[in-house]
Amino acid sequence: MGKMKDVDGENHGKGKRSSKLCGTNYPVSIAFIVVNEFCERFSYYGMKAVLTLYFINYFNWNKNLSTSVYHAFSGLCYFTPLLGALIADSWLGKFKTIIYLSIVYVIGHLVKSVGAIPDVGDKTVHVVLSMLGLGLIALGTGGIKPCVAAFGGDQFDEENTDERRKFFSIFYMSVNAGSVLSTIITPILRGDVQCFGGDCYALAFGVPAALMVVALVVFIAGSGLYKKSPPEGNVLVRVCKCIGFAIRNRWRNSKKSPKRKHWLDWAEEKYSKRLIQEIKMVCRVLLLYIPLPMFWALFDQQGSRWTLQATRMNMNFGGGFIVKPDQMQMLNALLILVFVPVFDMGIYPLVKLCRIKLTPLRKMATGMILAALAFCAATVVEIFVIKTVVEPPAAKESLVQVYNLMDSKVTVHFQEYTGFSESLTPYKDSSGYSILPLRGDSEVHAVTVDHNGDKYECALMFTERMAYSLFLHPPVQPSGSVCKLVEDHITKSETGAAFVRFFNTHTELINATVGTEEVYAPGNYGMSYNISVPRGVYNKVNCMTNSKRYEIDLGLLDFGAFYTIILSEEGNDLVGRKMEDIRANDIHIAWQIPQYVLITAGEVMFSITGLEFSYSQAPASMKSVLQAGWLMTVAFGNVIVLIVAEGAGMEQWVEFLLFAALLVAVSIIFSIMGYFYTYVDPDQMFKEEAIDGKVESSKKDEMVSLAEQTKQTKL
Template sequence: MGKKLCGTNYPTSICFIVVNEFCERFSYYGMKAVLTLYFLSYLKWDKDLSTAIYHAFSGLCYFTPILGAVIADSWLGKFKTIIYLSIVYVIGHVVKSVGAIPTVGNTDAHIALSMVGLILIALGTGGIKPCVAAFGGDQFEEEHLKERQKFFSIFYMSINAGSVLSTLITPILRGDVQCFGDDCYALAFGVPAALMVVALAVFIFGSGMYKKTPPQGNVLGDVCKCIGFAIKNRWKNSKHDLKRTHWLDWAEDKYPKRLIQEIKMVLRVLVLYIPLPMFWALFDQQGSRWTLQATRMNMAFGESFTVKPDQMQMLNALLILIFVPIFDLIIYPLVGLCRINITPLRKMAAGMIFAALAFGAATLVEVNVVKTVVEPAPAGQCLLQVFNLAEGDVSVRVAGSDLFQDPIPKLQDPPAYESLPLGAPSKDLSVNVTLTGNTYHCSQAFEERKAYSLIIYRENTGVKCKLVEDYIKKNEDGNPNVRFLNTRPEAVNITVGETGFYVPPDHSMSPNKSVNRGYYPAVGCSHQLSSCDDLNLGLLDFGASYTFILIEEAGKTVAKAMEDVTANNVHIAWQIPQYVLITAGEVMFSITGLEFSYSQAPNNMKSVLQAGWLLTVAFGNVIVLIVAEGAGLEQWIEFLLFGGLLLAVCIIFSIMACFYTYVDPEELKKMYSDDYGKEEDDGDMKKKNPDVPLNKVERKSTRL
């Protein structure tokens, strides 16, 4: 214990703490980066349920720090709390990884394992959150204040470094590595699990070098007891004509004046916290709604480089590392030169405005993104398009509708789906097809809310119809969907990348399958009875659904492309402005808010304000959970709603800030000086509450 890094006042033990934090943040953000797509693609949940569960998990991660702080302060101390809850953390990661292995039981088993794993992870990451940074601060002597401040800067950098690398790497493990015939979520969760094992091992390895402070009691519990006693005492004396300057003064019968004064200062700040969850409701949607938006965008930068939708979250951590020095060294000084008083609360209000602007930008992007989405038919209707494989133009009339007024040319890519009214959950409709003056009749069964392709083709006896059901939903990972329609009299086997297709003969359709986005100039093809030249499919682009019609031309089998669902035509780069705005808002809001809370609280109450700050993040996620599950709004309207709500909350917060009086640091110093009623308070404490030890209220915070 007490060893220093060579030639410095830095304890050697902080190396283990910094590495531990890097690995832990890698494991947390790496797992969380792919979580939404896991819900959508693997568990097959819809977007709203996936968003709700994502934010329920995020909220739980910010409720549990209070539990970790209480355990550390009242029972185990920070060191043992970090060890034990890290073990819970590791178990949660392992359970989550096992739940992503397709061979483990049925869907219910996957869901159960995933939920248990997420709960354990939330207990682990939340429980150690208030302990690790404070434990690192404990390693320094009081006279090494500058070294301690630099440590927290290094600590913060390790958090962001872990976040940047994990959000870059785990989506690659998910999408570029195939296991069990699909995206490898087991590996994407398994690597963060391994990093958490490393984090625990590194932390334990440095055990002999740590300075370990014993638990000193729970300040948060003392505050709650004091407030509860004040309320109870006031209620008990409500019938008597007794007045106190402040309702907390009713606690003076049992608790010292200094403690009461400190709680008053804390409550004034906590009241300002009331509007803050709305900011976090927007901020934390980067991993849910913004990731879902990215899946419907073009993610190619040139022909050789593409990003994955869940990798875009990396921008936030990367921009934080860039923006913090820019704001501190350039922007804030420039604003100060304009003689504008930059108070912390004004910075926070400005951060809210930037976050609202970010959602305004997200709304504009979403309005353009949805133009390529085929909306499902409403009740009582279905969607229909026509593939004309006959010789010449055909006219199609569906009974009870006025669709397809113009003749349909041969092998024309249908421009868009038409809505066919049914007036019932299902209905048989007569279809009349006219070719070269002859009209042919067929009857087809349609069901509401489904999408169909009507295939018109020529046979010796005339024109025939075949109805096939279409898959119009875009893939959640952004990859295209492909299927093949075989006009030949023999079956065909086709391999697109690593995906195989068996296409039956005689105008039969293969199943719809997802393939990787890319150029496919020479796709393997084989007939059952004869050879088949490679097929040129061209570019299979993000988000599109293609039907390739296999026909014979000049003695060769060729593939004629039909685009059922339009490819994503809004580039992923259009998300950059919203990430820039939300990160600028974070710098002004989050970092400033932490500094403000720290400066406005008495020494031994800083932990209480930290708990309050973390709860604002938790309640912000609860807001998203409620809106996602309850509102049922179109996504662009939901983005606009969140942006508008934050602007309204910003106005309320600004008004509240006008009435806030900042605590003078000299006042805090006076409060803790020897002549500030020390004897009176200590005497009062022993008289009014013998169970409270002397000078307990002078204890420094054990949490950050």
């Protein structure tokens, strides 16, 4: 065979491409690759950090739908590496594949940013643009993913194996450096910068788009320094054809021909022994990949379920420093920057000193166990968090709480429901929500109110799956009614904000201003609509009637709480009594730190090791394909979460515990599989085969020469 044509037009000679960073064996070209990866990961993780809250707050999707779309996008980002590997290995080469798909990547970011601008169109237009943008981003980021890591590994000479191994740690640190900055900055751009009358998602998506442009420019700038390997041909198609031929040949001729050591050996009639050997090596590694998606099913929930958990926690660290729920993801990237050198220079050498052989597969199994422990920690946190959450009523049930606004104690009794009878002190928080059974999807309940011997009857309509507050107030003439039934909002804010509403016992309409929000409460026991306000102390809240201006003190409106402010006139002043309908988030967000520490330690042992393992165990012609196979385990992990989020319908803490238990079981299976795995050095193996082949060929030539000499002698 002649030399394969270099379709990239790439010069594979040495020269300036072999230049090294000062005093090291690292090629200068990897500096451009590392910077490119930093900017690209800033772009990806910055956009992804705010994605779940974008779905919930901008599109008003529920938690399960938002989680499902988030993980569908994440899964797609890890399915497309297979396409990228095919393009790189069979057509364009790694360099051009990275260039072209990065352009697609930039376009996706721009479309996604435009979709977050409210003035562009209606909700349907926003959803279409956002989904189109996410699709292009998934194609771009996934397509270049297997190429960039392998392209970086290609820059090293064969003898620089130690430098190549350390490069993967540096590469991974650049990923997390970009991630940690983006997960700090983009939530700030989202929440602290206001545009179009609300959170500025357009800016939060626009800045990552700009960083992706920088990533593309930097990568192109290093073009003259790269060592560019030509495409190896359509590797995957050849592999599939070889496997298909082996299966068919075995099926047809297994009874006629003698048995063979391996089922792939049935392809020897048509394909080279080297290709068959390479496929065997790839298949052995891919078999080990089967249990791995479960780790990623847990790991990728940092951006969905763990972020939603953070929205229901106390995010105040004192001194005016408040963490946003989508910023907690930066802990993972920040801890990676700390843990990588700690593990490489501290923990691994220490384990080696203890004469414990810590192989790559053992490291990965340990990483799985640490991730399972992280979800056990998340389960404990979730159990305490849900104590501040009101559980929605089921079918044929309503929730009701009662407030007494009269001047003395009252007793309230639901005539059709003997289980509900309460004595209430005036102007105190309610005793909490009680479940009210209904005979159908709605029902009228007769309520008796006893106040100082006077009894009042109220007929009130309740609907299933709804929550209500019943306010008991002095009789309003001429009807003499003492009941005011109001629908309640019991879902906590997904951003940690507080909800406030005003119940007006004054005769005039009142206009109240809380921060930048205005709300109107009708007179004579009228209720305002709910407003969402940032957590903070509100000492001076302006309340205006047609004739007078008042100022009331609401104090602290805390994370996730729901308050009803009772406005009543006392003398010449207006008094606001604050009632807490739903408890504030009283579990501090710092309790999430242990679960982030555990899952990050697991990631260091699992992901970095797996990345290096995939590269080291792959034949030279199939490195990108095997890298794509590794990345597809992440895709299937996200599919697992998508299925559970949409189909399981279980409480969140139970779901966390289920994931932890499944990963422990999977880690045991993986450990058994790893025990029987034999590590190989593909390059060395094929070198030895080549040498053996030359020796064998030389012996054959000698034998032919001797036979010819004997023949001539006889003649």
